[in-house]
Amino acid sequence: MILDDAAGPRRAVLVARAPDRGAALARLLQGAGHDVVVAPVIERAPADDVAPLDDAVRGLARGAYAWAVVTSVNAVDALVDAAGRTGTSLAASHARWAAVGPATTRALEAAGVTTDLVPAGDATAAGLVAAFPDPAVTDPDLPSVLLPLGDLASPTLDDGLAVRGWVPHVVTAYRTVHHALPADVVTRARSGGFDVVVVSSGSVAREIAAQVGTGTPVVAIGVPSADAARDAGLAVAAVAAQPTDDALAAAVASALDATAPDSLAAHPAATPSLSTKEHP
CATH class of the missing domain: 3.40.50.10090 (Rossmann fold)
Known part of the structure; x- marks a missing residue:
């Protein structure tokens, strides 16, 4: 979370995709006021x-x-x-x-x-x-x-x-194949600098766990990715209803709303609900 006196706290999101594949989602998240970092953990x-x-x-x-x-x-x-x-x-x-x-x-x-x-x-x-x-x-x-x-x-x-x-x-x-995150992104992630990480495949989920640990919850593009994330020890905050950028942005919003300070204060035992639909 980043403090912004003018607009309140900004939430930080790591989109673990290549810049060309993650650009559209990044624009949606930035338009919602979030601090977004796009960086791949795998490559073809x-x-x-x-x-x-x-x-x-x-x-x-x-x-x-x-x-x-x-x-x-x-x-x-x-x-x-x-x-x-x-x-x-x-x-x-x-x-x-x-x-x-x-x-x-x-x-x-x-x-x-x-x-x-x-x-x-x-x-x-x-x-x-x-x-x-x-x-x-x-x-x-x-x-x-x-x-x-x-x-x-x-x-x-x-x-x-x-x-x-x-x-x-x-x-x-x-x-x-493995693609190493930049050192500053690794340091930020390991120190709690991101509120959520977006994972778009099981391979991405496993790499996130290996490279930055399991301390940050993830938003998964679908149930198979969510299952792989859990198997890797990651907490799944939300699952997109469809494998699209719009649905991922909505899932990120849901996850961040559920973990917002005001929400946690009002509902300390609440956890984000998960979609039961299956996606890649």
């Missing part, structure tokens, strides 16, 4: 071997897959890179495309790809599995699905689609 790196992804993108071009399923903006970026290396066009693929949520959909659109399936209300791998059609009805002759995933992805999507009758082809599209 190419797969150790890009040949399997390049081969998969060539397969998209020649019609080897009925569907391509994308669960992150990082995966879209990796696919675009692979298309550039192989001289192919994602937009020209005859496969249908599924995206986990709005950010991934926008990234695909920027690459010229029209999204055919986005789960309604459950922007997770499990939500994608539940929303997928029956291959016996839609693609009996070509039940193959391309899954370009990060190296730390859980088997939820792969296993779930296989149970549904699809034939998933998993390729590592990118690696998630």
Whole structure:
């Protein structure tokens, strides 16, 4: 918390994202009067071997897959890179495309790809599995699905689609690697200088716990991220109702309101309520 004689105390928020990915949320939070620091704790790196992804993108071009399923903006970026290396066009693929949520959909659109399936209300791998059609009805002759995933992805999507009758082809599209926070941010966080930290994935939550400890509560983009945060020893103050910047800003506001001095004085036993919806 930062004291501001003119406007009262300003709350401090650490958005643990890369500047380009965190800028829109930072603007919303700054517009609400908060002191915001944007700094990543992870970054995308190419797969150790890009040949399997390049081969998969060539397969998209020649019609080897009925569907391509994308669960992150990082995966879209990796696919675009692979298309550039192989001289192919994602937009020209005859496969249908599924995206986990709005950010991934926008990234695909920027690459010229029209999204055919986005789960309604459950922007997770499990939500994608539940929303997928029956291959016996839609693609009996070509039940193959391309899954370009990060190296730390859980088997939820792969296993779930296989149970549904699809034939998933998993390729590592990118690696998630450690990115050290600036020393001044670490010092500030370890000394209680932030009221909340925004985490957008389980990997981010684990890195926050490792780099700055577990003393600051977090606001999670969804239930899987919240679960990972708790597993890492972090207190979850709120969970966004949707995996969007607006919903994250609303969740931050809820968490900060619940921990405001006046609120704590009036309701000393109160704790922030958590959304039961599931998001990535």
